[in-house]
Every structure is written in C-alpha cells, then in structure tokens.
Amino acid sequence: xxxxxxxxxxxxxxxxxxxxxxxxxxxxxxxxxxxxxxxxxxxxxxxxxxxxxxxxxxxxxxxxxxxxxxxxxxxxxxxxxxxxxxxxxxxxxxxxxxxxxxxxxxxxxxxxxxxxxxxxxxxxxxxxxxxxxxxxxxxxxxxxxxxxxxxxxxxxxxxxxxxxxxxxxxxxxxxxxxxxxxxxxxxxxxxxxxxxxxxxxxxxxxxxxxxxxxxxxxxxxxxxxxxxxxxxxxxxxxxxxxxxxxxxxxxxxxxxxxxxxxxxxxxxxxxxxxxxxxxxxxxxxxxxxxxxxxxxxxxxxxxxxxxxxxxxxxxxxxxxxxxxxxxxxxxxxxxxxxxxxxxxxxxxxxxxxxxxxxxxxxxxxxxxxxxxxxxxxxxxxxxxxxxxxxxxxxxxxxxxxxxxxxxxxxxxxxxxxxxxxxxxxxxxxxxxxxxxxxxxxxxxxxxxxxxxxxxxxxxxxxxxxxxxxxxxxxxxxx
Amino acid sequence: xxxxxxxxxxxxxxxxxxxxxxxxxxxxxxxxxxxxxxxxxxxxxxxxxxxxxxxxxxxxxxxxxxxxxxxxxxxxxxxxxxxxxxxxxxxxxxxxxxxxxxxxxxxxxxxxxxxxxxxxxxxxxxxxxxxxxxxxxxxxxxxxxxxxxxxxxxxxxxxxxxxxxxxxxxxxxxxxxxxxxxxxxxxxxxxxxxxxxxxxxxxxxxxxxxxxxxxxxxxxxxx
Ligand code: SF4
Numbered sequence: 001x002x003x004x005x006x007x008x009x010x011x012x013x014x015x016x017x018x019x020x021x022x023x024x025x026x027x028x029x030x031x032x033x034x035x036x037x038x039x040x041x042x043x044x045x046x047x048x049x050x051x052x053x054x055x056x057x058x059x060x061x062x063x064x065x066x067x068x069x070x071x072x073x074x075x076x077x078x079x080x081x082x083x084x085x086x087x088x089x090x091x092x093x094x095x096x097x098x099x100x101x102x103x104x105x106x107x108x109x110x111x112x113x114x115x116x117x118x119x120x121x122x123x124x125x126x127x128x129x130x131x132x133x134x135x136x137x138x139x140x141x142x143x144x145x146x147x148x149x150x151x152x153x154x155x156x157x158x159x160x161x162x163x164x165x166x167x168x169x170x171x172x173x174x175x176x177x178x179x180x181x182x183x184x185x186x187x188x189x190x191x192x193x194x195x196x197x198x199x200x201x202x203x204x205x206x207x208x209x210x211x212x213x214x215x216x217x218x219x220x221x222x223x224x225x226x227x228x229x230x231x232x233x234x235x236x237x238x239x240x241x242x243x244x245x246x247x248x249x250x251x252x253x254x255x256x257x258x259x260x261x262x263x264x265x266x267x268x269x270x271x272x273x274x275x276x277x278x279x280x281x282x283x284x285x286x287x288x289x290x291x292x293x294x295x296x297x298x299x300x301x302x303x304x305x306x307x308x309x310x311x312x313x314x315x316x317x318x319x320x321x322x323x324x325x326x327x328x329x330x331x332x333x334x335x336x337x338x339x340x341x342x343x344x345x346x347x348x349x350x351x352x353x354x355x356x357x358x359x360x361x362x363x364x365x366x367x368x369x370x371x372x373x374x375x376x377x378x379x380x381x382x383x384x385x386x387x388x389x390x391x392x393x394x395x396x397x398x399x400x401x402x403x404x405x406x407x408x409x410x411x412x413x414x415x416x417x418x419x420x421x422x423x424x425x426x427x428x429x430x431x432x433x434x435x436x437x438x439x440x441x442x443x444x445x446x447x448x449x450x451x452x453x454x455x456x457x458x459x460x461x462x463x464x465x466x467x468x469x470x471x472x473x474x475x476x477x478x
Numbered sequence: 479x480x481x482x483x484x485x486x487x488x489x490x491x492x493x494x495x496x497x498x499x500x501x502x503x504x505x506x507x508x509x510x511x512x513x514x515x516x517x518x519x520x521x522x523x524x525x526x527x528x529x530x531x532x533x534x535x536x537x538x539x540x541x542x543x544x545x546x547x548x549x550x551x552x553x554x555x556x557x558x559x560x561x562x563x564x565x566x567x568x569x570x571x572x573x574x575x576x577x578x579x580x581x582x583x584x585x586x587x588x589x590x591x592x593x594x595x596x597x598x599x600x601x602x603x604x605x606x607x608x609x610x611x612x613x614x615x616x617x618x619x620x621x622x623x624x625x626x627x628x629x630x631x632x633x634x635x636x637x638x639x640x641x642x643x644x645x646x647x648x649x650x651x652x653x654x655x656x657x658x659x660x661x662x663x664x665x666x667x668x669x670x671x672x673x674x675x676x677x678x679x680x681x682x683x684x685x686x687x688x689x690x691x692x693x694x695x696x697x698x699x700x701x
Contacts (some may be wrong), residue, residue, distance in 0.1 A: 063491050078664075078665075085481055191689065213510060215667075224677070226689065231633065249513035251514060257492045274670050277667055286626045295485070301492065305493070338533070
C-alpha cells in the first residue's frame with residue numbers, strides 16, 4: 001500500500017475537517033472505553049494477569065530461537081509445513097507458490113493485520129488470484145478499496161449509509177428494491193454473499209493470535225466465525241504469522257487470552273477461540289487437506305535487543321488506540337500505513353524506517369493512557385520518546401519542533417523531573433486551554449491543533465473533584 | 479542461506495545464544511515439559527454445583543440459551559421442543575459421536591436426523607462438548623472422526639450438549655484434560671472454544687448476532 005505517514009500532519013488536518021469521520025470516531029470513544037473498564041473491573045485478577053502476560057512474552061522473546069524450533073518440530077509432526085520468510089516479499093512468494101500448486105483462482109481470508117503488512121491482496125490480484133476478505137469490516141473496506149483504520153474494527157470510519165451504497169454497487173445482481181437500511185439487513189446480505197465464497201475458495205488464509213510451541217497449534221480469536229469457515233472449508237489452510245506470535249504452552253495462551261478480549265472489546269472471552277493443529281486427520285469428515293505456516297520476520301529480529309524490544313509483546317488488542325486522544329481526533333488512516341494509534345506510532349518507524357514513519361511518534365500528547373491500559377504493559381510513551389530523540393538527533397524535525405524537543409529531552413533524561421512534569425500535565429494543559437477550556441495551541445503538536453480545538457482536561461482530576469464534592473456534602477449534612 | 483537459518487542465526491546472535499546455550503535450553507525444556515499453571519481466576523473455583531451455576535449464568539450473559547435436564551435420554555425431546563419453539567423444520571445435523579448416538583432419537587418419528595459433516599444447508603446442528611468452562615460460559619468442542627467441525631459453524635442454530643461432570647471451573651483444567659486424553663504435546667486437529675453465538679460490531683459498532691457462524695447457541699446441560 002502507499003505509505004502516507006510522512007504527511008501525517010496534512011493527513012491529520014484533513015481528518016479533522018472530515019465531518020463524517022469525526023462522527024464515526026465518536027463510536028470509538030463511546031464504545032470501547034467503558035466496555036473495557038467494566039470487564040477489567042469484574043475480574044479481580046486482571047492486573048496480576050497483565051503482569052503474568054508480560055512475563056510470558058519476555059521469557060518467550062529471550063528464548064525465541066528455541067521456541068521457534070520446538071514449534072516447527074511439532075507442526076511437522078502433526079503433518080503441517082513450516083515456511084520461513086525473512087521479508088514480506090519472501091512471504092508473498094511462498095503464498096503464491098502454494099496457490100499455483102493448487103491452481104487456485106480464489107482464496108478466502110480471515111481478518112489478519114499481518115497480511116495487510118505484507119500487502120498480500122494487491123499482490124495476489126496482480127497474479128490473477130481473487131482474494132476475498134470475509135470479516136465483515138474487512139469485506140466492507142475491501143469493497144471500498146481502502147485499508148483498515150483500526151486493528152480490530154477495520155471499518156470503524158465508515159457509516160451504515162456508506163455500507164449500503166457499497167453493497168448496492170458491489171451486489172448489483174440482487175434486487176434493487178431490497179431494504180438495506182439497518183445494520184442487521186446489511187450483515188445478513190454479507191453473510192449470504194460470503195457463504196458461497198467459502199465453498200468456492202481453494203485456499204483459506206488466516207493470521208494467528210498465537211502459535212503454541214508445546215503443540216504446534218495456531219490460534220485465532222474472532223467473534224464472527226468467518227476465520228473458522230476460512231480455515232475449515234478450503235482444501236488448503238495457510239497461516240501467516242510473525243515470529244513473535246509464539247508462546248511456550250497452552251497454559252500461557254490461557255493467561256494471555258484472559259487479558260486479550262477484555263482489553264479489546266470488553267468481552268470476557270471472544271466468541272470463537274480456535275486451535276488448529278496440522279491438516280485433516282485420517283477418518284476426519286472435514287477440515288483442510290494441507291496446513292501451511294509462514295513464519296515471517298519482516299523486521300522483528302532487528303527490534304530484538306533494542307529499546308523497542310518490548311513492542312514485540314503486543315497482542316494487537318487495540319486498547320491503546322481506543323484510549324488515545326490523538327487517535328480519537330484523527331482516526332487511523334492519518335497514520336498513513338498499516339498500524340495506527342500509539343502501537344502504530346512505535347511500530348511503523350521500526351518496520352518501514354524512521355524516514356517514512358518518523359513523524360508518527362510526534363502524534364502524542366504523552367498523556368500515558370495507552371500504557372495504562374495496555375494488557376502487555378508496553379511502555380508506549382517511552383518508546384515514542386526514543387523515536388523522537390532519534391529523529392531529533394538526525395535533524396529530521398523542523399526547527400520549532402526541535403526547540404520543543406530540547407525542553408522535553410531535558411525532562412526525559414531526568415526521570416524524577418519528568419514524572420513531576422507529567423503529574424503537572426493536567427494543570428499545564430488546562431492553562432493552555434485558557435478560559436475556553438479548549439486547546440488551540442498545544443506545544444509540540446503544532447500543525448493539527450491549529451485546525452481543531454481539543455477539549456482540555458478539567459483542571460482537577462476526577463478523584464480530586466469527587467473527594468471535594470463528597471467532603472462538601474458531608475459538611476452540609478453535618 | 480535459507481530463511482530459516484537467517485532468522486534463527488540473527489536471533490541467536492542478538493540473544494547471545496552461544497555463551498549460555500545449556501541454561502537457555504534447559505529453561506525451555508522445563509517449561510514445555512511442565513507448563514506453569516499461572517493465575518487462575520477465583521470465580522470458577524467453587525463447588526461443583528456452583529461451577530454449573532456459573533457456567534449457565536456466564537453463557538446466558540453472552541446470549542446463549544440454556545436448558546438443564548437430568549439424563550441424556552431427555553435430550554432429543556429438548557431438541558425437538560427447541561425446533562418447535564423457534565418454528566424450525568424437524569431436521570437436525572450431527573456427527574456420529576457415541577454419546578449422541580446413544581440417545582433415543584428414534585423415539586421422535588417426525589425428526590429427521592442427518593449424519594456427517596454439514597454441507598451448509600442445515601438449519602440446526604447438534605454437537606456434544608468435550609467440556610464446559612464455567613469462568614466464561616464457554617464450551618470446548620473437539621474435531622475427530624465422529625465430530626465434524628462444520629456442524630459448529632455452518633448451521634443457523636447450534637445446539638451443544640454438555641455433561642455437568644465435564645464442566646470445569648477454568649480453561650487450564652480443560653487443557654490438562656486434553657493432555658490426558660491425547661498425550662502430552664498432542665492435540666486434536668481442531669479445538670473450538672465457543673462462547674455464545676456468532677456476532678459482529680463492524681457496522682457503527684452496534685453488536686448484531688449471527689455474523690458468519692450460528693445465529694443462536696443453545697446449550698443442553700445434562701446431569
Ligand atoms: S500496544 Fe498494547 S494496547 Fe496497543 S495493541 Fe498492542 S497490546 Fe494492545
């Protein structure tokens with residue numbers, strides 16, 4: 001896909017002027033935050049599980065070579081094939097080879113960010129193979145010729161009237177007078193149209209949320225069931241997964257599952273969690289005849305052992321973007337590549353280079369909400385600071401930003417001072433908000449605040465206000 | 479150099495694998511041989527009766543429906559009542575699982591019981607669960623000769639039978655059960671953990687049931 005990350009500022013300005021997008025982004029703020037809060041609060045062990053999940057991934061990353069070997073052995077034992085791909089291009093070539101061997105005309109796809117990362121659909125299309133996205137959100141944006149704007153809600157920027165128009169255009173063989181005014185009728189139509197595709201496809205391609213070294217299983221976590229039909233019905237199932245998806249054992253999967261769905265959608269457990277191990281067994285009445293796993297590096301080994309290693313713990317839950325004021329303001333497309341929000345701001349420069357993605361770490365108010373909700377306890381703000389330092393050193397920043405950076409770097413290099421400053425952040429930001437309690441000039445974020453006022457945080461934190469109100473009440477009743 | 483050698487080589491170099499290989503290997507082998515149990519939520523750790531109650535509650539909270547019966551002989555009757563209540567044709571699809579086979583389906587003359595994998599034209603599929611998981615209201619379904627996975631996904635309605643003796647408090651207990659049944663490090667081809675009926679929130683974040691999988695999930699808890 002075309003990378004537009006270098007023009008992040010202009011993208012953001014455009015997004016801020018897009019009334020339809022702004023309305024859609026309201027759904028992110030309204031939907032995800034409360035649900036996560038409730039689900040997390042309902043499980044007393046939630047925070048301890050976050051620590052456990054972090055430790056599991058840290059242990060795995062420190063032994064990644066050995067777990068990959070153990071995993072490969074298990075896949076092979078169960079009759080599957082493992083392919084190793086250093087680059088996106090290598091991975092695409094393996095997929096194409098398998099497609100050619102099967103004379104495949106159509107492949108169905110479960111929702112997967114990794115196949116977005118390697119731009120698989122465009123590549124297959126050029127090779128004359130039709131790739132059909134089956135997740136409802138992915139299907140919608142495929143019809144629109146767009147890319148996901150959110151890692152778990154790919155069509156969050158689209159409203160239902162737009163979906164109706166897309167379906168009428170794409171499904172022009174259906175009666176023109178059919179009713180498509182409600183999300184229910186739209187979903188029904190997608191269900192019917194895609195059913196046929198599952199049966200037609202020779203190959204089904206999915207990503208993986210986990211690869212389990214203990215058993216050689218790939219795990220997908222979904223709500224719709226499309227991923228399961230994708231991996232169950234075609235003759236061949238291909239899993240594309242990056243190497244850091246490995247976890248040691250089934251028990252480790254269980255630990256991380258407990259924080260995944262709660263952080264993502266506020267569910268205790270997603271509807272379908274499926275573990276697939278090898279191809280159809282002797283006597284099995286259904287299932288794929290071949291099972292392939294493509295283990296992709298594409299930049300991960302270069303992150304290991306650097307200040308960005310912690311990012312490899314990411315389980316792609318989306319909580320960081322759901323809680324990010326910058327994402328709320330500009331949406332996912334402004335980030336200009338596959339991964340948006342705080343995780344994208346850290347990952348993009350790592351994966352496509354700092355000259356392409358180096359602007360993104362500036363898209364932060366350093367409010368710290370992303371880190372506070374990340375189930376894998378990834379220090380996202382710290383890593384964005386690392387990128388900003390690097391970019392600063394390279395002199396890629398315009399002069400005014402460099403100036404701001406100097407002040408900021410002085411803080412960042414003295415952790416106590418920095419903590420002090422961030423604890424002051426609320427009064428400071430409220431100050432900038434002035435009497436209107438809106439920002440029009442946020443320091444270090446020039447470009448995009450000019451065009452849209454951000455609501456300023458209330459001067460006192462909620463807890464402070466609440467306490468004050470309570471004591472007032474008590475005073476009144478005394 | 480192959481992709482495999484390149485990736486593993488780079489990893490070993492970064493991780494300093496040469497100097498401490500023995501310790502690293504030992505750590506990995508130990509974990510794989512004896513998976514740590516980790517943190518298991520208190521909520522599923524009550525008495526057997528509490529587990530069953532929690533299982534039913536959690537399942538209903540995610541829009542599954544639940545019927546409890548005393549014995550397996552009652553299951554066909556509950557299935558046919560379900561079909562009637564939902565105005566569905568008197569036909570179900572199921573695998574040849576011996577626990578299902580042993581039930582008195584032939585007593586219901588009007589009910590057409592189709593055997594084998596689903597072809598995508600079935601209104602109702604019936605499966606027997608390997609286990610239930612109380613903490614989340616989840617059923618665990620295994621693929622195999624007698625248990626086609628297509629029955630879990632293609633029909634519009636999915637009915638799952640689960641024995642109370644198989645309802646565990648937590649996922650870890652079920653995973654231990656799998657290791658016992660299939661041997662260490664081995665798995666059935668497919669393990670489906672199903673928590674409620676299929677859904678999507680992809681249009682304006684409004685949750686709608688029945689995306690690509692079954693629109694309804696009905697659990698029959700036996701015992
Ligand atoms: S960085 Fe954390 S919060 Fe963001 S997607 Fe990854 S795991 Fe989730």
